[in-house]
Amino acid sequence: MSTKSLSVPMPEGLERLSRRLSNRHITPYYYLLPTVIPLLLLTVYPLLRGIYLAFTQYNLYNKDTTLVGTLNFIELTTNDTLFWGALANNIIWTVGIVVITYVLGLFTSIALNENIPLRGLFRGLALIPWVCPAVVAALTWRWIFDPHFGMLNYALMEIGLIDRQIGWLGDKNTALAATMIVAIWKLLPFSVVMLLAGLQTVPEELYEAGAIDGAGVLGRFRYITVPLLNRVGKIAILLTTIWAFNHFDSVYVLTGGGPGDTTMLLSIMSYLNAFRFFKIGYASAVGVIMLILLLLPITLYTRQVLEDVE
Amino acid sequence: MNETRLSRRNFLQMAGLSAAGVALAACAAPVAPQEGAGDMEGGAEPQTVQFYTLVWQPGAVEAAQAAIDGWNAEHGSRITAEYIQGGWGQARDYLTTSIAGGVTPDIVHGITAWANEYGTQGGYLDLTELINNSGLVETTHPKALDAAVSPLDGKIFSVPWCWEVGTMYVNADRFHEAGFELPLDGWTWDDFIPAAKELTSPPEYYGLAANLTATQTTEDIIAWMWQTGAEVMGGSGQNWEIDVQPAREALQLWHDMLWVDEILSQESFGGSNTLEAFGLGIYTMRQTGCWARRIVMEAEPEFEWHMVPLPHYKRHANSSEPQTWSVATDSTGRGTVDAAWEVVLWLSNDENSSAIAYGDWLFPTSVKAMEDPRFTTTEHSWDVALREVEHGVGYPKHPAWAEFDDRLLGPNIQKYLQNEMTLDELIDLLEVEGTKILQEYQV
Numbered sequence: 001m002s003t004k005s006l007s008v009p010m011p012e013g014l015e016r017l018s019r020r021l022s023n024r025h026i027t028p029y030y031y032l033l034p035t036v037i038p039l040l041l042l043t044v045y046p047l048l049r050g051i052y053l054a055f056t057q058y059n060l061y062n063k064d065t066t067l068v069g070t071l072n073f074i075e076l077t078t079n080d081t082l083f084w085g086a087l088a089n090n091i092i093w094t095v096g097i098v099v100i101t102y103v104l105g106l107f108t109s110i111a112l113n114e115n116i117p118l119r120g121l122f123r124g125l126a127l128i129p130w131v132c133p134a135v136v137a138a139l140t141w142r143w144i145f146d147p148h149f150g151m152l153n154y155a156l157m158e159i160g161l162i163d164r165q166i167g168w169l170g171d172k173n174t175a176l177a178a179t180m181i182v183a184i185w186k187l188l189p190f191s192v193v194m195l196l197a198g199l200q201t202v203p204e205e206l207y208e209a210g211a212i213d214g215a216g217v218l219g220r221f222r223y224i225t226v227p228l229l230n231r232v233g234k235i236a237i238l239l240t241t242i243w244a245f246n247h248f249d250s251v252y253v254l255t256g257g258g259p260g261d262t263t264m265l266l267s268i269m270s271y272l273n274a275f276r277f278f279k280i281g282y283a284s285a286v287g288v289i290m291l292i293l294l295l296l297p298i299t300l301y302t303r304q305v306l307e308d309v310e
Numbered sequence: 311m312n313e314t315r316l317s318r319r320n321f322l323q324m325a326g327l328s329a330a331g332v333a334l335a336a337c338a339a340p341v342a343p344q345e346g347a348g349d350m351e352g353g354a355e356p357q358t359v360q361f362y363t364l365v366w367q368p369g370a371v372e373a374a375q376a377a378i379d380g381w382n383a384e385h386g387s388r389i390t391a392e393y394i395q396g397g398w399g400q401a402r403d404y405l406t407t408s409i410a411g412g413v414t415p416d417i418v419h420g421i422t423a424w425a426n427e428y429g430t431q432g433g434y435l436d437l438t439e440l441i442n443n444s445g446l447v448e449t450t451h452p453k454a455l456d457a458a459v460s461p462l463d464g465k466i467f468s469v470p471w472c473w474e475v476g477t478m479y480v481n482a483d484r485f486h487e488a489g490f491e492l493p494l495d496g497w498t499w500d501d502f503i504p505a506a507k508e509l510t511s512p513p514e515y516y517g518l519a520a521n522l523t524a525t526q527t528t529e530d531i532i533a534w535m536w537q538t539g540a541e542v543m544g545g546s547g548q549n550w551e552i553d554v555q556p557a558r559e560a561l562q563l564w565h566d567m568l569w570v571d572e573i574l575s576q577e578s579f580g581g582s583n584t585l586e587a588f589g590l591g592i593y594t595m596r597q598t599g600c601w602a603r604r605i606v607m608e609a610e611p612e613f614e615w616h617m618v619p620l621p622h623y624k625r626h627a628n629s630s631e632p633q634t635w636s637v638a639t640d641s642t643g644r645g646t647v648d649a650a651w652e653v654v655l656w657l658s659n660d661e662n663s664s665a666i667a668y669g670d671w672l673f674p675t676s677v678k679a680m681e682d683p684r685f686t687t688t689e690h691s692w693d694v695a696l697r698e699v700e701h702g703v704g705y706p707k708h709p710a711w712a713e714f715d716d717r718l719l720g721p722n723i724q725k726y727l728q729n730e731m732t733l734d735e736l737i738d739l740l741e742v743e744g745t746k747i748l749q750e751y752q753v
Contacts, residue, residue, distance in 0.1 A: 060409070256525050257721070259524065259724040260721050277717070
């Protein structure tokens with residue numbers, strides 16, 4: 001026996017409420033509630049609250065939400081000895097990661113798009129960094145970078161590139177680059193997947209036509225692959241930019257922002273102010289500045305996604 | 311009764327509204343139980359006290375769990391203690407967010423510096439009266455008790471129950487081969503430097519390794535700064551100041567050890583594994599606390615090492631921070647303060663504090679318990695460490711210390727040691743910016 005409705009007795013009040021709520025124009029919005037309410041509570045509210053707190057001197061203990069105007073922002077940009085250095089680190093870090101991740105991702109995806117032996121296996125292996133938890137990855141890399149027991153020093157000494165151990169994470173000249181390597185390793189699979197998906201949408205006939213017209217490998221890459229990857233490439237770059245700029249976990253685990261302030265990023269600065277010094281208002285101001293700086297890539301990304309939908 | 315069909319659309323509407331209601335209810339602030347609600351009345355349920363501990367060495371974990379099991383076996387029908395395992399690496403995040411969220415466990419393990427910081431901000435209860443009425447004042451080592459007293463207002467936010475000392479681990483074979491006596495009874499900077507120069511041969515091996523990573527730099531260098539007579543941050547009440555000028559000699563010494571004499575390995579900056587490398591003979595000496603003996607022994611069982619005091623200068627000082635039990639202010643709302651205090655006293659008694667401290671390769675703070683032969687034996691250098699207890703110095707107990715240390719002192723000492731600034735610039739920066747931080751907290 002099949003039935004399309006449940007036979008349940010309804011109290012009169014509930015029935016009246018049900019009829020009132022059954023308006024065809026209103027009904028669809030109810031179906032959105034289970035999604036919209038968590039979104040409002042877990043994303044929109046914390047965002048607005050964070051922005052509000054940036055204009056207060058809210059402390060985890062005093063919970064004083066008196067507005068102090070732009071005091072936190074003035075203090076950050078004029079008196080804080082860490083802020084400009086951290087911002088510069090963030091820019092170097094983000095640009096470096098985005099460029100290297102994109103270039104490596106492009107070549108890796110092209111290789112994985114070719115009909116090579118064990119292609120499926122290599123495609124699977126390429127995803128491993130993505131599925132590896134960030135902190136686990138950072139701890140593993142810390143061992144790799146270890147001056148005495150690390151694989152990196154061992155390998156470089158074996159092939160004669162260095163003649164003494166280097167403390168990659170402790171040396172001011174190498175620490176930022178070392179932490180960037182870990183972030184690139186972690187973000188690379190995303191670029192590979194995106195670009196590989198883009199490559200698979202390029203019709204084979206275009207390459208055949210290009211070859212007939214006399215285009216070599218580089219010519220086909222320049223005039224067919226690159227333009228047709230433009231859209232998916234832009235999304236990959238924008239998302240990588242956002243993630244790199246916001247990055248926190250691996251740097252915090254690897255160096256904690258040191259040595260000195262060499263790897264101090266805005267995210268770590270915000271964290272320290274919030275959870276070490278309890279200055280939530282001040283930490284929120286750092287977060288708001290990060291948000292403002294990210295608005296451009298976020299806007300571009302949203303526009304690109306909407307264009308794609310249309 | 312009127313029977314109405316509940317259509318699929320009605321059902322989905324109700325489900326949507328219910329889900330929304332549940333979500334809202336889940337986000338509502340929990341209602342704190344009334345004070346005393348958990349008290350046992352006429353066979354009611356026993357109160358539960360949460361015990362958050364940071365012990366981590368296997369022997370200490372075992373001893374702490376045994377202490378809790380012992381409590382529950384004797385008093386579980388009245389007060390049940392619940393063991394919560396924490397970790398030193400995550401403790402600050404956990405405590406800060408727990409206190410802010412009003413869900414701090416009743417009994418919290420930590421160190422006196424944290425206890426004063428959280429206590430001053432209202433996260434921990436003032437235990438002064440309870441301690442004064444408990445007999446702990448008479449049984450606890452005065453230095454440990456002093457470390458627990460807030461110099462701002464004289465309040466005590468924690469019960470010190472164990473402590474460690476900062477020491478130097480030395481490669482005994484290499485000392486003997488070079489004709490140096492092991493300085494078991496102490497040595498000075500003037501003794502240390504020539505020995506370290508003699509016992510360094512870079513890049514094969516270095517005289518000394520320390521932990522100069524972002525979070526540890528201060529811990530390893532501050533004792534040397536204290537030895538010059540500098541307080542670094544000193545004062546009482548509302549009158550505090552940054553005092554780093556006298557520490558120039560210590561900072562210069564460390565800089566020279568790195569760049570002039572090449573005694574100190576540059577790998578100290580990034581080395582979380584220099585302790586293991588010490589066991590392999592890559593460093594002749596490794597500065598760290600007495601807690602590390604188990605690791606050195608287990609890493610290289612055949613390795614001949616010894617623990618000796620830190621070299622001293624104008625003052626004999628090592629970094630020694632008592633570990634503590636505190637009672638969270640949140641316990642007041644749960645009505646578990648008295649129960650938590652009873653469990654604190656149980657954990658702090660001679661038997662339990664000795665067992666847990668011994669398992670962590672540390673000392674109890676009870677004067678009587680320190681006389682236990684386990685802590686006075688020459689085996690594993692316990693006797694050397696015990697003598698150093700008298701010279702232990704703790705971090706300044708000012709709420710500004712955490713920010714001064716994390717933001718200024720540690721990172722800028724690293725910069726100086728990596729030649730990013732001069733000593734004069736370092737001292738100026740610490741004084742000017744440090745004073746600003748102090749003023750901010752004093753306001």
